[in-house]
Amino acid sequence: MKTTQAVGALSALAQETRLQIFRLLVRKGSLGMAAGDLSEHFSIPPATMSFHLKELSSAGLIISRRESRSIIYSANYDQMQELMGFLLENCCADNGGKCQ
Amino acid sequence: MKTTQAVGALSALAQETRLQIFRLLVRKGSLGMAAGDLSEHFSIPPATMSFHLKELSSAGLIISRRESRSIIYSANYDQMQELMGFLLENCCADNGGKCQ
DNA sequence: TTGATATTTCGACTATATTGGAAATATGAA
């Protein structure tokens, strides 16, 4: 993972509504949730929800699949794991590996 | 950890310069690094660096200590761990714990 | 087809974040 990609993922999560959407999708697992249901669940207009889903999606944090007329979004755990690994990379390397 | 606090931490990291500062401090461990050295290392004016350090600091991601005329910043691993735990909380709970 | 439903794109407005020079504050050394 490169810095630019990590900044993208962190920016996507650094917003109240989007963080809540993401955490709900993390709960839902592979079941995911339709854009409209998310819109209703958070009482957010479809246009606004669409904007947020696009942000999370471009950051690679969620993926989407079509099911009839609905679009189902679900969390992308791989991207999440990569992000976390990136944040703690080389932890304490310049202090002989000692974190305390 | 509450959503507001998590958004604060994520916002602090969601910026190219600050992410690089944080990752460097993660490497440095408890040794940390002086504000002025960080400023020089990234070729960023002291005022700008101070702004970024304050952001990371208010988010609880870094801590500071004074050593003579310098202020030494270092990563706060506890806050980082908490943030990560928060992001993956209740993972797949609504899908019987199955992530696939 | 036509109409109903689900979602996205467009565009204009408002709000928030970033930058850095100049001045202020804090520490230590002569």
Added chain:
DNA sequence: TTCATATTTCCAATATAGTCGAAATATCAA
């Protein structure tokens, strides 16, 4: 003291992000 060094605060300019109504697009059912 007085001066040099280290950092922060102030402030104004610039840049980026978030909101959502209206219109456009996609799917399905009759």
